[in-house]
Amino acid sequence: MQLIEKNYFIRIVGEKVNFHATFNSGQCFRWSEVNNNTYVGVVNQKPVIIEAHNDFFDLYNVSVDEFKKYFYWYFDFDKDYNEIENFLSEHDEVLSEAVSKYSGMRILNQEPFECIISFIISQNNNIKRIKMLIDRLCQHYGRKIDFMGNTFYSFPEPEELINITEDELIKLGFGYRAKYILSAVDNILNKKINLGEIYDIPYEQAKKELKKIKGIGDKVADCILLYSFNKYNAFPLDVWTKRVLKEVYNFQTTKQIYNFINSLGEYAGYAQLFLFHFIRNYKKED
DNA sequence: TTCCAGGAGCATC
DNA sequence: GATGCTCATGGA
Numbered sequence: 001m002q003l004i005e006k007n008y009f010i011r012i013v014g015e016k017v018n019f020h021a022t023f024n025s026g027q028c029f030r031w032s033e034v035n036n037n038t039y040v041g042v043v044n045q046k047p048v049i050i051e052a053h054n055d056f057f058d059l060y061n062v063s064v065d066e067f068k069k070y071f072y073w074y075f076d077f078d079k080d081y082n083e084i085e086n087f088l089s090e091h092d093e094v095l096s097e098a099v100s101k102y103s104g105m106r107i108l109n110q111e112p113f114e115c116i117i118s119f120i121i122s123q124n125n126n127i128k129r130i131k132m133l134i135d136r137l138c139q140h141y142g143r144k145i146d147f148m149g150n151t152f153y154s155f156p157e158p159e160e161l162i163n164i165t166e167d168e169l170i171k172l173g174f175g176y177r178a179k180y181i182l183s184a185v186d187n188i189l190n191k192k193i194n195l196g197e198i199y200d201i202p203y204e205q206a207k208k209e210l211k212k213i214k215g216i217g218d219k220v221a222d223c224i225l226l227y228s229f230n231k232y233n234a235f236p237l238d239v240w241t242k243r244v245l246k247e248v249y250n251f252q253t254t255k256q257i258y259n260f261i262n263s264l265g266e267y268a269g270y271a272q273l274f275l276f277h278f279i280r281n282y283k284k285e286d
Numbered sequence: 287t288t289c290c291a292g293g294a295g296c297a298t299c
Numbered sequence: 300g301a302t303g304c305t306c307a308t309g310g311a
Contacts, residue, residue: 130292177307220294
């Protein structure tokens with residue numbers, strides 16, 4: 001990777017990233033494609049613009065220092081994606097097809113609190129409405145940021161949600177998930193669970209910690225562990241991945257499914273991302 | 287009107 | 300450990 005500093009942006013050369021697939025893979029909810037190959041998101045408390053080209057991409061509103069300290073890790077650049085994609089391609093034919101179709105799709109390593117709240121909201125919900133609810137949460141409780149003539153809002157910190165009530169959240173449309181959000185804020189602010197520790201403890205133990213929060217079960221916990229806590233053996237089982245495992249792989253028992261996940265080892269999370277995106281876009285042009 | 291969406295809690299067996 | 304019911308909300 002080569003990093004070039006320009007006047008108003010930084011240019012990253014030598015990394016193949018499929019931003020379109022990455023941002024539409026259901027792992028993040030605050031990136032949008034504003035026009036061809038240009039994306040805007042709010043990350044790490046600030047708006048960021050990406051202009052993607054064939055052999056490089058430009059990042060606006062990110063300093064060299066910020067890139068090295070944060071975005072390098074955020075975009076998973078410390079991993080060898082050739083190795084990851086090769087492993088998946090050689091594992092089986094379905095993964096091989098998914099990888100060839102969406103090569104360059106990456107896992108994003110996201111802020112834990114944002115990830116926790118986002119995936120609590122995601123339960124029994126659709127992606128369009130998840131994005132809408134998260135935007136609403138940011139607009140009401142986040143910090144207003146003016147940038148390039150537009151207004152953005154940061155994702156609220158736990159402290160910014162200290163006084164919210166269930167009624168407020170219900171009025172905003174969160175429904176029965178309102179109490180789950182309160183549970184997450186309470187557990188985190190009152191140190192009933194220690195987010196910093198979760199990076200260092202093993203998968204099973206980390207999952208148990210997260211499930212102390214009301215509204216976090218196996219699937220949501222796996223998403224949080226995968227997208228925020230570097231547990232790449234996590235394989236979130238949702239309606240879509242269950243569908244691909246049953247209808248494409250023809251697995252019929254839970255034992256077959258867990259054997260499959262175990263066979264993927266530390267690549268399970270990457271496999272899940274590709275399979276999820278693959279089945280969702282099946283028979284769709286994209 | 288009914289079904290579905292990146293499910294989870296709870297009761298029951 | 301597996302199954303069934305219920306939980307808000309809004310679009311198809």
